Amino acid sequence: MYPPLVSARQNDAVGKGVHVQELPGIGKRYDIDLDSPDQRISVVVRSGGIRDLYVFASSSADPTAVIELTEEQARKVGAVLAQTFFES
């Protein structure tokens, strides 16, 4: 379910604390560092636009929750998290 690491390239455009991996044939995977080693958020942006949101909220290697979002849904969630809905 969770795509394997294929390569590890840092994309400076995304900023510190965000690690990007190319997933050939799938899209890109973004890992966002959180303060706790037991907490992590990964997002796989598929070539077609679908985003898979993986939330790791425990020390388990398996995600605590996985949600598939359309591009539009992901934009809404993103706008709420960043509190930027007046700019979009």
Add this chain to the structure above:
Amino acid sequence: MYPPLVSARQNDAVGKGVHVQELPGIGKRYDIDLDSPDQRISVVVRSGGIRDLYVFASSSADPTAVIELTEEQARKVGAVLAQTFFES
């Protein structure tokens, strides 16, 4: 853990599919509709900037995963989800 509904006011600025509730003394809660009734994402934006991300990935009334994000972390996750990191 999951703040109760206090009032239900629709904020049209956020757009369709996003429901906003004021949580007096806490902040605002945003519920983002997803396609499946069993899947939902809620974000509580606290007055101090902290965001609580609640992911509901099953039919349970309890969240599948809860992650507390700083404002900066939430912006990063939001930028990745919306794919807007070149604009920030």
